[in-house]
Amino acid sequence: MDELNSKKAARATADLVAREANVSRVAVSRAFNPNASLKPEKRDRILQVARELNYTPDMAARSLVTRRSHLVGMIVPDVCSPWESQEIDALTTALQAEGFATLLFKAKADFSMDQTLLTYMRGFNPDSVIAFTENIAPDVLTGFLDRAVPIYVIYDDATEFSGKPASSIYDRLLVRQREGIEQAVALLQGYGARRVAYLGGKQQSLANNERERMITEILAERGMEPPIVVAGDYTYDTAYRATLDLFRVGDGADAIFAANDVGAFGAIDALRHDLGLSVPGDVKVVGFDDIPQAHWKSYNLTTVRIDLEDRVRALVRLILRRLKTPDADPMVETLGTRLVVRGTVG
Amino acid sequence: MDELNSKKAARATADLVAREANVSRVAVSRAFNPNASLKPEKRDRILQVARELNYTPDMAARSLVTRRSHLVGMIVPDVCSPWESQEIDALTTALQAEGFATLLFKAKADFSMDQTLLTYMRGFNPDSVIAFTENIAPDVLTGFLDRAVPIYVIYDDATEFSGKPASSIYDRLLVRQREGIEQAVALLQGYGARRVAYLGGKQQSLANNERERMITEILAERGMEPPIVVAGDYTYDTAYRATLDLFRVGDGADAIFAANDVGAFGAIDALRHDLGLSVPGDVKVVGFDDIPQAHWKSYNLTTVRIDLEDRVRALVRLILRRLKTPDADPMVETLGTRLVVRGTVG
DNA sequence: TTGTATGCGTTATCAC
DNA sequence: GTGATAACGCATACAA
Numbered sequence: 001m002d003e004l005n006s007k008k009a010a011r012a013t014a015d016l017v018a019r020e021a022n023v024s025r026v027a028v029s030r031a032f033n034p035n036a037s038l039k040p041e042k043r044d045r046i047l048q049v050a051r052e053l054n055y056t057p058d059m060a061a062r063s064l065v066t067r068r069s070h071l072v073g074m075i076v077p078d079v080c081s082p083w084e085s086q087e088i089d090a091l092t093t094a095l096q097a098e099g100f101a102t103l104l105f106k107a108k109a110d111f112s113m114d115q116t117l118l119t120y121m122r123g124f125n126p127d128s129v130i131a132f133t134e135n136i137a138p139d140v141l142t143g144f145l146d147r148a149v150p151i152y153v154i155y156d157d158a159t160e161f162s163g164k165p166a167s168s169i170y171d172r173l174l175v176r177q178r179e180g181i182e183q184a185v186a187l188l189q190g191y192g193a194r195r196v197a198y199l200g201g202k203q204q205s206l207a208n209n210e211r212e213r214m215i216t217e218i219l220a221e222r223g224m225e226p227p228i229v230v231a232g233d234y235t236y237d238t239a240y241r242a243t244l245d246l247f248r249v250g251d252g253a254d255a256i257f258a259a260n261d262v263g264a265f266g267a268i269d270a271l272r273h274d275l276g277l278s279v280p281g282d283v284k285v286v287g288f289d290d291i292p293q294a295h296w297k298s299y300n301l302t303t304v305r306i307d308l309e310d311r312v313r314a315l316v317r318l319i320l321r322r323l324k325t326p327d328a329d330p331m332v333e334t335l336g337t338r339l340v341v342r343g344t345v346g
Numbered sequence: 347m348d349e350l351n352s353k354k355a356a357r358a359t360a361d362l363v364a365r366e367a368n369v370s371r372v373a374v375s376r377a378f379n380p381n382a383s384l385k386p387e388k389r390d391r392i393l394q395v396a397r398e399l400n401y402t403p404d405m406a407a408r409s410l411v412t413r414r415s416h417l418v419g420m421i422v423p424d425v426c427s428p429w430e431s432q433e434i435d436a437l438t439t440a441l442q443a444e445g446f447a448t449l450l451f452k453a454k455a456d457f458s459m460d461q462t463l464l465t466y467m468r469g470f471n472p473d474s475v476i477a478f479t480e481n482i483a484p485d486v487l488t489g490f491l492d493r494a495v496p497i498y499v500i501y502d503d504a505t506e507f508s509g510k511p512a513s514s515i516y517d518r519l520l521v522r523q524r525e526g527i528e529q530a531v532a533l534l535q536g537y538g539a540r541r542v543a544y545l546g547g548k549q550q551s552l553a554n555n556e557r558e559r560m561i562t563e564i565l566a567e568r569g570m571e572p573p574i575v576v577a578g579d580y581t582y583d584t585a586y587r588a589t590l591d592l593f594r595v596g597d598g599a600d601a602i603f604a605a606n607d608v609g610a611f612g613a614i615d616a617l618r619h620d621l622g623l624s625v626p627g628d629v630k631v632v633g634f635d636d637i638p639q640a641h642w643k644s645y646n647l648t649t650v651r652i653d654l655e656d657r658v659r660a661l662v663r664l665i666l667r668r669l670k671t672p673d674a675d676p677m678v679e680t681l682g683t684r685l686v687v688r689g690t691v692g
Numbered sequence: 693t694t695g696t697a698t699g700c701g702t703t704a705t706c707a708c
Numbered sequence: 709g710t711g712a713t714a715a716c717g718c719a720t721a722c723a724a
Contacts, residue, residue, distance in 0.1 A: 013701060033703085
């Protein structure tokens with residue numbers, strides 16, 4: 001009884017398993033390393049004993065010598081939108097299947113990235129880092145994280161992050177927004193929209209700026225007026241108020257292109273429940289992302305879809321390839337967008 | 347140049363900092379341990395050099411000797427609802443402030459908890475574990491995680507998890523649902539509801555069962571008919587279809603009490619956009635949780651609120667206290683609920 | 693206050 | 709295929 005308890009209480013170690021199975025410490029180590037050479041029956045016996053003793057190799061000790069933590073750091077904004085939550089979710093599932101665990105870190109709400117956080121995170125030695133904030137330059141990140149190579153999301157023709165070339169290596173996820181936005185604008189135009197408003201996201205957001213630029217460009221190409229730009233921050237409440245202002249203080253619009261779905265929801269609710277306008281009758285609305293809520297009947301939102309599964313797969317590919325060949329040249333994965341037509345344009 | 351590169355490329359170690367600052371290895375260690383005794387000016391110089399060399403103590407090495415990983419494991423369902431995402435979010439922020447990082451693990455969608463996952467997680471030696479799935483008994487969890495003491499969420503009068511006493515220690519977060527539910531039922535009754543339906547969550551969910559039991563109990567106390575129980579699974583789509591069935595196949599109801607807000611949204615949309623009924627005119631709806639979407643104008647949901655901030659604070663208190671006194675008696679934190687009145691009852 | 697020696701649990705290297 | 713030994717980077721007991 002005491003014997004049993006002390007065995008269970010103490011964290012089972014490789015030496016304990018080795019002693020119990022009458023093998024050496026190293027054999028135990030090999031038993032848990034699939035590509036190490038060990039006589040099959042011996043491995044089976046060791047794994048059996050390990051199971052009985054409730055033993056698992058200690059990742060901390062292992063990472064100390066292998067220089068692989070099997071940890072992927074994710075830096076996310078203080079409070080996440082559904083889109084980000086969903087992506088963290090899917091990424092974690094995908095990475096777990098590859099043997100990596102997600103280590104979550106919260107950045108400040110204003111997307112600022114202080115050195116404190118980076119220093120703190122580095123202590124955990126993540127094998128890779130995905131940052132959901134955009135205003136940190138590659139050079140800064142690479143300077144802090146030694147082993148990890150950052151991945152950046154870039155858009156359409158912008159081949160360099162923020163336009164400035166970086167001296168350090170980083171991998172890229174290129175999102176081709178043009179196709180989706182073009183389809184959306186064409187649909188709006190086809191249904192007679194003439195005054196299109198762009199309801200923006202966070203000012204500092206690269207995605208936001210690129211979306212605005214692209215919409216402006218495409219409207220011009222199709223001979224339409226430039227968009228009425230309305231400031232937002234990706235949140236429902238701000239979008240709601242901004243839409244009220246647009247129609248009460250400003251001259252309104254007959255179509256609203258929102259920088260994200262949540263913003264589109266805010267616009268729709270302001271139009272319907274406060275301004276007494278109908279969607280799509282009086283005003284057409286298009287969103288961006290295609291989060292699950294977009295198909296909820298109250299909104300039934302027409303939106304530009306970035307396929308989450310594709311996106312996650314691309315990111316995981318980048319991570320795994322970089323880990324396999326740490327000194328490889330910068331890698332790029334490309335992602336398309338397309339319009340999902342539902343009920344807010346027509 | 348080569349000198350600089352090699353210095354930057356190699357992970358800065360305590361020895362390197364010690365050499366550069368002309369102190370011993372141990373001094374560096376002490377410099378990063380606030381309550382270790384070290385001459386202040388010496389500490390400052392060391393920290394200065396450390397900053398220049400981009401050095402951070404290695405958590406893996408540290409945890410190996412301190413037996414503290416500063417990691418909190420969270421086991422969450424494969425795909426998270428807004429409520430869970432929000433809680434993970436808030437918990438991570440709160441824990442980070444206390445020096446802990448969140449380690450995320452995905453369980454299967456069916457809430458099953460296989461040994462593989464637990465074994466895998468244990469390898470990382472989390473200091474504490476929060477499980478968002480409910481069908482794993484304390485004894486099993488404690489058997490697997492040696493250092494960590496599990497925390498369970500229990501409801502109202504159910505003093506024991508699943509009713510069976512457990513031999514192992516675990517801490518409890520007691521949620522008093524009665525107050526909120528009672529307020530909701532009173533409001534419904536006050537507005538003339540007579541046939542109340544309960545739109546359930548996942549069958550295996552303890553929270554779901556307790557909510558159903560409590561609603562049944564309170565309806566009886568107030569002299570009302572028992573609820574028409576409709577099966578659900580916390581998702582929008584299932585709630586939507588279940589509501590259609592309730593009115594097309596079944597006899598309908600004049601009030602729907604949903605097990606969570608997302609389910610309530612599904613019910614509302616089915617009523618308004620498919621069944622042509624008005625909410626709250628024809629049917630009143632109450633939700634549970636009060637997620638951010640509940641105040642969106644399209645739903646404007648009356649719902650029983652479990653305060654997220656309170657809940658997170660309680661959990662963090664439990665975690666910190668248990669870490670400080672690992673052998674303490676089981677601890678309990680209590681949480682209230684209250685009705686948030688909006689526009690779906692009236 | 694400071695330094696020396698030892699150990700944490702694991703894998704890599706090298707013999708055999 | 710197998711086992712001894714030396715790291716990995718850090719914190720602690722102990723002596724000074």
